[in-house]
Amino acid sequence: MPAEPRATYRVQLHAGFGFDDAAALAGYLADLGISHLYSSPYLQAAPGSTHGYDVVDPTRVNEELGGAAGHERLGSILGRHGLGQVLDIVPNHMAITGPENPWWWDVLENGPSSLYAPYFDVAWDPPESHLRNLVLIPVLGDHYGRVLEAGELCLARDGGNFTIRYYDHLLPVAPRSLDRLLDAAAVRASSDDLA
Known part of the structure; x- marks a missing residue:
């Protein structure tokens, strides 16, 4: 095989057209004089991804395409x-939609x-000192106080972990924040178990 591409043929991989489908084109592409198959990203992407640019695990090959x-x-x-x-590797693209991306x-x-x-x-040291060491994610549809009063933020416990759900956004609660959350909940619930 030639080391340098002479002519490429790009395939868009997704659950409906995976590695085996691309492999089935090999003879045809060789007959055309193609030297290299040019593949869309195929690292583990968000479930149902049709393009692969929403990587959730850069250490694995996408299972929906046929896996390793x-x-x-x-x-x-x-x-x-x-x-x-x-x-087409995409080290600058990652899906940040939920726990599917462990990093x-x-x-x-x-x-x-x-x-x-x-x-x-991440800008860990912004000019506003109260925002230092925080990640800001602009997903709220209104001011924080209004969203909170409307009951649109839901705190949930899953084993030893806590999450906050805002419609279809799921976010982890930082362990360093749990004391404040649980202390307030303990006072409201009159429970020593939470304190």
Whole structure:
């Protein structure tokens, strides 16, 4: 196979067109004189992604496309036909929609002390001192106080973890915030178990 691309053919991978579907094109592409299959991103993306630019785990191959085994089959078949592969990697794109992205979830929970904080471009030291070491996510449809009074923020407990849901947005509660939340809840509930 040529080391440098002479001619590429781009495929858009998604759940309905995965690694095995792309592999089925190998003979046809070789006959056309294509040297490399140019693949859309195929690292683990958000569930149902049709484009792959919403990566949730950059350490895994997307299961919806056929997983690691499907990727291995694709590489083998391309090699048999003398084709290389060019991959559109997207290290600057990640989905931040929920716990499916463990790196981002950890940053939301632990702020700058997260093991993954250096991978994200977060302004930990803004001019406003009350915002230092916080991640601001602009998802509220109104001012915070109004949203809170309207009961649109829902605190939930899942085992030892707490989350806040705002419609279809799910966010972790930072462990360092739990004392304030639980102390207030204990007073309202007259419960020593929460204090």
